[in-house]
Amino acid sequence: MSFSVERGRSVALLxxxxxxxxxxxxxMNGLLRGGGTVKILGRKVEEDNLPWVRSRVGMVFQDPxxxxxxPNLREDVAFGPLNLGRTGPEMERDVSWxxxxxxxxxxxGKSPHHLSFGQKKRAxxxxxxxxxxxxxxxxxxTSNLDPRSKRAVVSLIRGLQDSGTTIITATHDxxxxxxxxxxxxxxDKRVVGYGPARExxxxxxxxxxxxxxxxxxxxxxxxxxxxxxHHHFHETPITKEEALEGLKKILG
Amino acid sequence: MTSIDIDSxxxxxxxxxxxxxxxxxASILIxxxxxxxxxxxxxxxLGLVLSLAVLLASRLPLGEVARRVRWPxxxxxxxxxxxxxxxxxxxxxxxxxxxxxxDGLLLGTLILMRGLSAVILAYPLFxxxxxxxxxxxxxxxxMPEVTAQIFLFTxxxxxxxxxEMRSIEKSLASxxxxxxxxxxxxxxxxxxxxxxxxxxYERSERIYRAMASRGYDGALPSTVKFEMKRGDWAKSxxxxxxxxxxxxxxxASNQGMII
Numbered sequence: 001m002s003f004s005v006e007r008g009r010s011v012a013l014l015x016x017x018x019x020x021x022x023x024x025x026x027x028m029n030g031l032l033r034g035g036g037t038v039k040i041l042g043r044k045v046e047e048d049n050l051p052w053v054r055s056r057v058g059m060v061f062q063d064p065x066x067x068x069x070x071p072n073l074r075e076d077v078a079f080g081p082l083n084l085g086r087t088g089p090e091m092e093r094d095v096s097w098x099x100x101x102x103x104x105x106x107x108x109g110k111s112p113h114h115l116s117f118g119q120k121k122r123a124x125x126x127x128x129x130x131x132x133x134x135x136x137x138x139x140x141x142t143s144n145l146d147p148r149s150k151r152a153v154v155s156l157i158r159g160l161q162d163s164g165t166t167i168i169t170a171t172h173d174x175x176x177x178x179x180x181x182x183x184x185x186x187x188d189k190r191v192v193g194y195g196p197a198r199e200x201x202x203x204x205x206x207x208x209x210x211x212x213x214x215x216x217x218x219x220x221x222x223x224x225x226x227x228x229x230h231h232h233f234h235e236t237p238i239t240k241e242e243a244l245e246g247l248k249k250i251l252g
Numbered sequence: 253m254t255s256i257d258i259d260s261x262x263x264x265x266x267x268x269x270x271x272x273x274x275x276x277x278a279s280i281l282i283x284x285x286x287x288x289x290x291x292x293x294x295x296x297x298l299g300l301v302l303s304l305a306v307l308l309a310s311r312l313p314l315g316e317v318a319r320r321v322r323w324p325x326x327x328x329x330x331x332x333x334x335x336x337x338x339x340x341x342x343x344x345x346x347x348x349x350x351x352x353x354x355d356g357l358l359l360g361t362l363i364l365m366r367g368l369s370a371v372i373l374a375y376p377l378f379x380x381x382x383x384x385x386x387x388x389x390x391x392x393x394x395m396p397e398v399t400a401q402i403f404l405f406t407x408x409x410x411x412x413x414x415x416e417m418r419s420i421e422k423s424l425a426s427x428x429x430x431x432x433x434x435x436x437x438x439x440x441x442x443x444x445x446x447x448x449x450x451x452x453y454e455r456s457e458r459i460y461r462a463m464a465s466r467g468y469d470g471a472l473p474s475t476v477k478f479e480m481k482r483g484d485w486a487k488s489x490x491x492x493x494x495x496x497x498x499x500x501x502x503x504a505s506n507q508g509m510i511i
Contacts, residue, residue, distance in 0.1 A: 069409075069462065083468060
């Protein structure tokens with residue numbers, strides 16, 4: 001497989017179970033090594049530069065209990081910055097910023113086993129944000145979250161992207177992909193498709209072939225296309241705003 | 253306080269809770285060593301009184317401590333009851349048809365009091381600071397890094413293991429499994445424990461990856477900082493001094509210098 005992600009973009013990895021999404025993410029942090037080549041910010045990932053790679057690429061794992069290993073939240077969030085050699089006010093600033101970004105400042109003294117699942121998910125994100133990574137790699141960051149927490153994570157991801165962070169997210173949730181990704185990489189042990197989110201999500205037969213869900217708006221407008229031939233959409237709407245415009249056209 | 257939730261009384265306000273954890277661990281450990289080494293029964297009684305005084309100063313709930321202390325005491329009681337029959341010696345007391353050894357009775361009482369004192373002191377030692385602070389303090393006292401990390405991770409993941417075991421138990425109950433004293437129950441519980449072990453092994457690999465991805469290279473950094481104040485020194489001298497005094501009194505007592 002071969003692909004490249006432009007700096008500052010947000011890419012979603014979509015694929016069925018066992019497609020290799022998590023494995024691919026582990027390669028980006030140098031946690032798994034294969035025969036090929038992975039380059040991060042122009043530098044090849046090698047044994048010698050793993051500390052550099054890990055200081056640039058932040059990795060959020062799927063199960064937050066794997067990521068929260070320190071006795072309390074603040075210690076966990078400080079773990080990365082301390083390993084990077086940050087101490088004193090600089091470390092304190094990064095830790096406080098990360099906790100604030102995920103809305104968990106009040107729980108900083110809590111042990112992970114006293115946090116709810118949603119809080120743990122956000123806490124896991126904070127442990128990586130505190131390292132101020134240039135590339136953020138996330139494995140299912142919104143899985144098993146309630147709608148409000150999902151929205152909070154999506155808005156946080158967008159905010160990070162706006163501040164220049166490159167984001168790569170493995171997910172099953174096609175309906176939120178449009179909210180947080182510019183591009184989609186379809187994966188099934190190889191690259192099945194890669195391009196702007198709108199183009200990839202419009203390929204219904206490819207998504208169906210991979211056993212993936214078609215986003216609800218795309219599904220709706222594909223059906224409308226079938227019944228309302230006289231209405232032409234240049235592009236299938238993938239956001240709520242685009243869908244509203246499309247519906248207005250249909251309803252005259 | 254559940255069996256593994258030793259942090260539940262760590263936020264009480266008491267002189268023991270406010271004590272610098274490093275000084276507290278070192279001083280109370282010295283007192284424990286001193287108490288378990290005394291040879292005179294009267295000094296052991298004094299040691300027991302001192303242990304109770306430290307416990308009272310910690311303001312830990314006495315009822316709960318008493319409930320927990322009974323288990324180690326149950327292990328000590330057989331010694332207390334057996335020694336009078338087996339120790340021998342010239343001084344005996346006749347009870348019903350048995351000749352009880354007075355030396356054995358005194359030795360049993362001495363062992364019981366020393367054990368009880370040590371167990372009582374373990375509560376102010378470990379239950380008056382959050383467990384991670386206790387471990388960080390032990391690192392400050394030069395506990396090997398690997399041992400400290402094993403303690404910290406065991407404490408962190410014991411809760412998760414408990415949750416996973418509970419979820420396995422619920423799953424078994426939902427499939428109408430009821431524990432009985434038979435081979436099938438043993439087999440099912442054995443399989444469940446095996447599954448827990450495999451899951452834990454896999455989780456440990458994922459945790460290591462998560463640590464490595466955040467720059468872990470064998471050392472566990474910490475934000476915890478300790479500072480010894482005048483009060484900490486005073487408490488340390490008081491408790492360690494009491495430990496030394498116990499030994500001196502015990503020595504004098506054994507030498508017949510005091511009755």
